[in-house]
Amino acid sequence: MDEIASITDTNLTETQFYNRADEINMLSSLLGTTEFNSSPTILLTGIRGVGKTALIKKIKHKFDKEYLVVDIDLSRSNAYQQKKLSRGSIIKIIYDAIIKASKEFGLRTLDKKIEKYFKTNKFKIDKILSYEHIPVPVFESEENYARLADFVMELPQKIYEDNSDKLKGVFIFIDEIQLIKDLDNVDKFLWYMRSFIQNQKNVAYLFCGSMSLKDSLINDLNGKEGAFGGRMLTIEIHPFSKQTTREYIESIPRNILLDDGGFERFYKCTRGIPYYINIFAKILPENITLTENNIIELFKDSIDYLAVHFIFMWSKLTFQEQKIIISLLGNPKRRIEIANTLEVTSGSLNRPLNRLLDFDLIEYVNDKYQITDPILTYWLQNSHEKNGIYPFRSI
Template identity: 80%
Template sequence: MDEIASITDTNLTETQFFNRRDEINILSNLLISTEFNSAPTILLTGIRGVGKTALIKKIRNKFEREYLVVDIDLSRSSAYQQKNLTRASMIKIIYDSIIRSSKEFGLKTISNQIEKYFKTKNFKIDKLLSYEHIPIPIFESEDNYERLAEFVMELPQKIYEDNNDKIKGVFIFIDEIQLIKDLGDELNGFLWYMRSFIQTQKNVAYIFCGSMSLKDSLINDLNGNKGAFGGRMLTIEVQPFSKKTTENYIKSMRRNIQLDHGGFERFYKCTRGIPYYINIFAKYLPENLTLSENNISELFKDSIDYLAIHFVYMWSKLTFQEQKIIISLLENPKKRIEVANSLKVTSGSLNRPLNRLLDYDLIEYANDKYQITDPIFGYWLKNSYEKNGIYPFRSI
């Protein structure tokens, strides 16, 4: 097989991508009903690093010759990166992605159709720019937003109807959907708005994909009883690899990693079967040596800065108070009042920082208590403390 996939690479080669046979079957069976006018709406959840993005890329590669697959990653959108995610920017991201995919697929007629659409609907367009012959309307006035949004949301079904000799349907994948929480007060309105279009589109399947725990409030907003999709979304949770799968995965690697029984058990405890951690750790382990439980424990400590690299970055973005909250949760989960006491502040003043930490998925709330979501984050902090005698607070 190839070298182990790097953690920034989600477009894995056939040999890098391990297993997920069941998930691929379930998703494929749901998605192909799009050809028969009953397109599903799917919510793909699972903890960070479990392999959701890699999985939908795999699905895209499998279907991209028969279906128009529109791949949207909210974390890569410039609006999100500039902290400016609004309803209008969401619509623009969706529009741009549809256009890009249509071009890539070679649906040449689409630009004529769009131009015709703008003419017949009497848009007030300031400028009609063009990108590789695809018209891009520039709207200045607010009242155009609603109409552009309507146009964009209807576009996938229209593309299907105009091209049903070339495609069996349209798949729209929206990855990192949890970032949509940035819409704040507009979030629910936007979800209901999207759902009103999505439910009428017989040949457009949607997969919303995101790293969030099942306790996340977004899941309720999306698919709870009173949520926009009111239980109509099919929720699939991608699970970490089982012990057996992890064992087979390690054996299939080109690196010759030898673990005795205790060594493997410890490896599984450290990585919890999460491919992201398995890959980083497996690259770190020495080859051609039988590793015991103790060896693995040592090597885990040595490699914690690599395993936690994502958290090192997130940590540096937190405020001092947010960092102190995390530290207070290192030993055990705590009630809000207990966190407040340990920080010597009022419980009310913790609203904002706690919500931010929840939104970042750094902590979760269960049984009345807050806890650190990913133990690797905690190990990294404890390890830094052990090594340096202090926590890596931002230097002020």
């Protein structure tokens, strides 16, 4: 019998993947039009932990027998992990993912066509590595970036045209798209991508990111003045409702018992976010009816597990950024109020506030800044309650 999904597991079994039938049907219908030259460009958004990546994996498995599905996770790339994410590295990430997906699908003639392209276009190549007999070039300089980028962006369409007898279309899924905010000239890069995407047939793009609809990148992508100018379909994945959360808990192959007060507190703690539900449910004892007070105490004991992502992020923040978040624990504040609390000038907060917004640790609502996720608030408050201080220096 399946256990509760691991907090890092995105390839879920039928039992572990719960609900989302409406989202699956909607995305499947939209993507299915790719077969008929009507290729959608989709932006899938939602707060971290709501299940976007697991949903993408589910869609991938549904289509990968008839479509070439290129699944890219920017956060798992070497370039991002080594803090070297650039326009060139993203193009290389896309290229590598296309090659890998093509090989797995069994498109055997791709290697010769790519090799011919590099030989006939006089690229300055330092050396050519091989991914299962398919050439992967290593360039000696950045001089070839423009031509290589054009080639990579045109490659999905070329693959479809050369294999239309085997493929109904090509899907390019790019997960953790919010990470491109690290790039210089993000807007320019998005307009560049759009110049190719808008002209492609039988090739659909799905961008996925952990961000709210208030995120500045949404406007850069699909705002009135954005690269895609409203032509991108934006779909927000929401947390589970109370009823769905209750049904999900009852479906879990552990005998978790909650009275009405216990369930209400459980839902308040997890807010219907599958990531938090799974972590908390793994910790709850079985065969004991848990009350509201039980859940409150268990929640305090498990907060370090629930907040593991924020603990990692916290350790990467500057002292001033940490102090800004601490200042917001009581209530949302205007910029001038934060400045007064920290005894600094308002202008000195530009960079740290923008970084915290980019990290999705705070958000700007009704002219005030506030902490995005209550779990971060609970963790900091709990740390102060236990230790008498906030964890500024070490975790």
